[in-house]
Amino acid sequence: MRTGARVTGVSQAGRDRIVDADRDTQPFVVHVAHADGAEERLFARAVIDASGTWTAPGPAGGSGLAALGERAAADRITYRVPDLKDPAVRARYAGKRTAVIGSGASAFTALAYLADLAKADDGKGTKAVWILRRCISGSTFGGGEADQLPARGALGLAAKAAVDDGYADAVTGFRTEAIECDGDGRLVLAGEDGRRLEPVDEVIVLTGFRPDLSFLSEIRLGLDERLQAPIALAPLIDPNQHSCGTVYPTATASSPTPNRASTWSA
Template sequence: MAELPMVVVGAGPVGLAAAAELAERGLAPLVLERADRAGAAVAQWHHVRLFSPWSELVGPAAARLLSATGWRRPADAEYPTGEEWAARYLRPLADALGDRVRFGAEVVGVARRGREVDAGRDTEPLTVHVRAADGTETRITARAVVDASGTWGSPNPLGGDGLPALGERAAADRISYRVPDLTDDAVRARYTGAHVVIAGSGHSALTALVAFAGLAPSTRITWLLRRGGVGSAFGGGDADQLPARGALGLRAKAEVEAGRVAVVTGFRTERVDGRDLLSDNGQRVSGVDEVVVLTGFRPDLSWLSELRLALDPTLQAPVALAPLIDPNVHSCGTVHPHGVKELAHPEPDVYLAGMKSYGRAPTFLAMTGYEQVRSIAAAIAGDREAAERVELVLPETGVCGGAGVFDDAGTGAGGCCAPGEPELLTLASPKKR
């Protein structure tokens, strides 16, 4: 099976980094991306600026591959927007990988060739079922599969029990599950003068609070928290090792203290009843025009159903990784760097990487993903020493963890180290020591 490709699902930051790592080791990566360009999810928050500078947003093997093309690396100390990250790094990286990246190719299933539950699975290669934009389906035989498809397409619902609240689907035209781009005139007009409810307690929610506060007093803003109090929701402030993230918490706190944002705690939404939201303990928020739901994301595991995955039943992350990323225990900085040992499954040569590997935990960092795929590529190449070696040191931020975080994990594109500044969202990565 040595001549078979290593299929990577998703042409985002971690998927492309995986392809670069595999190619550097002389393997044959094939990136399958259902969109028509690299960084399609990043493009959906093109207007936002990351917390982390360029020095922390470029994968090591990717940088080496790009350098051979004459690519000009952005200044390390600059903070890009989502559009700049895609345009100046992700798209050039996809171009450098050339025909090893295939667009308009949606992975709809992965299995063992000719095997279901019968014996002999481990002797057969993997088959990747792919649907093209025109509906045509093909199968690709693969030596290994790295799923770096992320969780951006599967936001958590408003309902407090993890399922949509009663009436939530019917009210879909008044509910957004992303931080709206208030720099767009049409979007801004939609919310101006309305009663806007923001649900969630992570950095995406703080981003939305600060952004919408700029529409006050004509726009009324209510912040719903499932937790019993605001507690540590504003983060570490000046103590945060990502200064833009700390500043965001301080700005959100100032908006609340100034009375531009009303806070309702202990609210777990059970029902959307017309323009009213009802909680499971009898609370009611009335006269709601728009709801912005920022309660985190979850992985889409439906097309992996034929694989033998070992996932934590709560976090939906690999069982060896789950205790290391439990958001009720860990912050962004206390999640230890990890690799193939923590990411392995009973199904050989199958790995979830990037945000997908974190399941429903909101503590993922971009540089952590780069370390994951470095280790995975080494393992696939048979270099166990390199696969088990840790090549990344993360800082201790101590501002994202604590009891109740998983209760109301309203994070953005990348996890607990998400949005900064009023209109900013981020896939932030840690600062190196």
């Protein structure tokens, strides 16, 4: 494919997802759109989707759906850890009140970065509001110095220091229902329990990512209904049961069977 090409769909030649007849004998057909508007079809014996998950971030809403008003406020919401080494990005958050939604390593990183910004001369007045959907417990900040992953433990300790030193206020048990714009042009987060938080200038949503399966809708993928991972792999990586330190290497038996498209979340 040429540079800039984009896959818009994958199917099996002459077979939509409903048709059973001779399905296993047909090659895959990949529809491709090029930057100049040209389109083409490619045929393949196997397809591996390694496109990752960056294009499908989790929303701020506590129910897995976008919060009311989230799309309307998109110009002041980001779904990645901001690069505060970039002067333009740094200026966006310096001296501002920023809500950070999430409880994982990405949220820890954002809190640590904002605390560092608050300590700098150009960051006076910078304040983070850490929004957690759960309560703070002994495991909230990871394992600290005893963490199985030392870098993760260090991030957790940095986030804890941001809270302990007053650079971030923690709001627990808060599931965002709506993001509203107040009369001064700032954003107000409203919770499913009726709580309304003090206005913020920016929102950083770090609630994970999901695979984009839309272009694979004509393929019969054997995926776990919860994790959207291959069925045999899902219980081995289930975050309800495992942490990053307890997931062990998996064998090829966890992959989909031959002549099926595979989808992996990077």
